[in-house]
Amino acid sequence: MSARPTRPPATLPLTPAQLRIAQKVAEGESTHAIASELSITVGTINVQLKHCGQKLGVRGRAAVVHACFVTGQIQRPETATSPEAFSETEIETWRMVATGATSQEFADRARISRDSALARVRALRERVKAENDPHLVTLGWSCEVLDESLTEMASGTVLRVPTPR
Structure with missing residues (x-):
């Protein structure tokens, strides 16, 4: 349990543009590749991801991806079998x-x-x-x-x- 008080649950939905960006980030695409593919600037990608974090109440791209999966806002990946257990x-x-x-x-x-x-x-x-x-x-x-x-x-x-x- 965390020592700091928890914030209320995040409830703000992401826009369709933010969801497209979050999905591509989740797939491991670089900022430059996403910007090129969506014909927008790198700055726009960065601003949109910052807004995603604010709406979800998280910081960082990895946390945005996780929050999108938890809240069902982007499609969860298919289950894959791992060759060996993780420590x-x-x-x-x-x-x-x-x-x-x-x-x-x-x-x-x-x-x-x-x-x-x-x-x-x-x-x-x-x-x-x-x-x-x-x-x-x-x-x-x-x-x-x-x-x-x-x-x-x-x-x-x-x-x-x-x-x-």
Whole structure:
């Protein structure tokens, strides 16, 4: 349980343009590739992702992707079988990235150095062949390491999971 008070659940829906951008970020596309594909500027991508984070109550692109999956705003990836199990350290690393924890917050929580925290993230990205941290989150969902049970974000926001109709 976090020591800081939690914020109310995020409820603001993203615009269709923001959802297109978030989906492409989740797929591991670079900012430049997304801008080129959608015929918009890199600056527009960055501003839209910042607005996504504000609407969802999270910080960082990886947390935006995770929040979009939890809230059902972008399509969740298909489940893929992993060739081998993941260690508790790898799962903890995945969860820290998904919740938007900074490298220092991750290091403090795991009681390791900031450099060790960064090395853990790099090693996990390499192991699962993730393009970047948002793509790492998508692969975490695909491998069923991450799911809608992870709702408390590093920002203090608690995400609201949509109820089935």
